[in-house]
Structure formats: structure tokens, C-alpha cells
Amino acid sequence: MTTDFVGAEHEFHSKEFALGWAERFVPTPERLRLFELILSQLEETLPADGSIVELGIGPGYLANFLLQRMPKISYCGIDFSLPMLEIAQKRLQKFTSRVKYIQVDLVEDSWEERVSKPSHAIVSTWALHDLGSSENIDTVYRRSYGILANNGILINGDFIKPVGALQKFEGGRFYVAKHLELLGKVGFSNASCLSLFEEEMENPTASQNYACIRADKSR
Numbered sequence: 387m388t389t390d391f392v393g394a395e396h397e398f399h400s401k402e403f404a405l406g407w408a409e410r411f412v413p414t415p416e417r418l419r420l421f422e423l424i425l426s427q428l429e430e431t432l433p434a435d436g437s438i439v440e441l442g443i444g445p446g447y448l449a450n451f452l453l454q455r456m457p458k459i460s461y462c463g464i465d466f467s468l469p470m471l472e473i474a475q476k477r478l479q480k481f482t483s484r485v486k487y488i489q490v491d492l493v494e495d496s497w498e499e500r501v502s503k504p505s506h507a508i509v510s511t512w513a514l515h516d517l518g519s520s521e522n523i524d525t526v527y528r529r530s531y532g533i534l535a536n537n538g539i540l541i542n543g544d545f546i547k548p549v550g551a552l553q554k555f556e557g558g559r560f561y562v563a564k565h566l567e568l569l570g571k572v573g574f575s576n577a578s579c580l581s582l583f584e585e586e587m588e589n590p591t592a593s594q595n596y597a598c599i600r601a602d603k604s605r
């Protein structure tokens with residue numbers, strides 16, 4: 387069967403849906419490759435006891451990976467879904483003293499004041515496309531720039547529309563070039579795509595075609 391629309395419907399506020407999502411999307415080797423790439427960027431840039439904010443922490447898979455591998459960092463997980471935050475909290479129990487959670491809507495609420503500063507890095511995977519449009523992602527990029535320390539970095543590993551794809555993609559999935567343009571417009575420098583994952587042009591599913599995008603807040 388071929389697809390002519392790439393996107394997905396979610397009910398992140400439902401406990402049952404959140405539990406089911408977390409079970410379906412236990413990180414695969416490809417997604418772990420994305421996590422490793424994010425880790426390598428953070429290790430190059432952050433002080434050992436730096437602080438990281440994750441947008442759309444979901445079940446806490448990336449957080450668990452980073453907190454294990456970076457034993458002195460502190461972490462702030464943001465999500466609007468209480469069930470997802472509860473799943474993350476359970477997974478991250480052994481890191482309690484290093485983790486803070488904030489329940490807000492990334493688009494509707496102003497969360498900037500609630501994040502501990504300075505934030506040395508903002509990370510996100512598979513989440514910002516769920517904001518539904520490039521305008522909403524622009525808003526979140528702008529807020530992210532505002533809370534980052536000088537020399538901080540933003541890394542977004544999210545679904546994109548691959549160049550040349552013929553299908554229609556949901557509004558939050560768009561070309562890498564558009565992400566780089568938005569990041570540049572809000573003040574980031576060196577915005578670039580570090581890697582593409584699970585590229586599929588012919589018959590893509592909603593969990594293929596994601597990019598790792600990095601941008602720097604230079605002094």
C-alpha cells in the first residue's frame with residue numbers, strides 16, 4: 387500500500403495512549419544512533435556540570451540516555467502531557483536530584499521564566515513536529531534562543547519532509563532548509579543538519595525521515 391499523506395494523530399493527554407506510545411517506541415538502534423550523535427555534540431560543548439532542557443521529554447528515553455552518560459549534568463524535562471511526565475519520572479527515578487519537570491504547552495504557555503538558567507543546551511527528539519506548523523516551531527526556536535547561555539546549543543532531532551518527496555506531509559514536518567532559515571532568523575548561528583536518519587522517499591511511514599539539526603548561540 388502506498389501513502390500519500392505522512393503524519394500521525396496523537397492523544398498525548400490520555401494515560402492509555404501515552405503508555406502505548408512509550409511501549410511502541412522503545413528506542414531502536416537507529417534512534418540510539420541519533421542519541422549518540424546528540425551526546426557527542428553535548429560532550430564537545432557543555433561544561434561537565436552543565437544544564438540541559440529537553441522539549442517534549444515524552445517517556446524520558448533521551449533523558450535516561452544522557453543522564454547516564456553525563457553523570458554531572460542537570461536536566462529539565464518539559465512536556466504538556468501529565469501521563470508522559472509520569473512515565474518519564476518513573477524511568478528517571480534514580481536521577482531525581484538532577485531532574486526537574488515542567489508541565490506546559492510549548493506554544494500556548496510562556497515557559498521561559500520557569501526554566502533554570504543558564505541553560506547550556508536545549509535538546510528535543512521527535513517532538514516539535516507535533517506543534518503542527520512552522521510558525522509554532524519558530525515560536526519555540528525564538529524562546530529557546532532567549533533562555534540559552536552564550537555559547538549554548540540547540541539540537542533538534544525531528545521528523546522532516548525529505549527533498550523530492552511527492553507525498554503531502556503534516557504541517558510540522560517540513561524541509562530541513564526551512565528549519566535552518568527559522569533558526570538563523572531568530573539569531574542562531576551555524577545552523578546545520580548533522581545527519582539524516584531512516585530516509586525513505588518511496589513509501590515513508592510517520593516514524594521515518596528524521597534529521598539531527600544543530601544551531602549555536604554565539605556571543
Ligand SMILES: C[S@@+](CC[C@H](N)C(=O)[O-])C[C@H]1O[C@@H](n2cnc3c(N)ncnc32)[C@H](O)[C@@H]1O
Nearest residue numbers: 398442444465466467470491492511512513516
Ligand atoms: C512523539 S512524542 C516524543 C517523545 C520523546 N521526545 C521521544 O523522542 O521519545 C512527542 C512528545 O511531545 C509532547 N508534546 C507535543 N506537543 C506539545 C506541546 N504543544 N507542548 C508540550 N509538549 C508537547 C507530547 O506530549 C509527547 O510527549
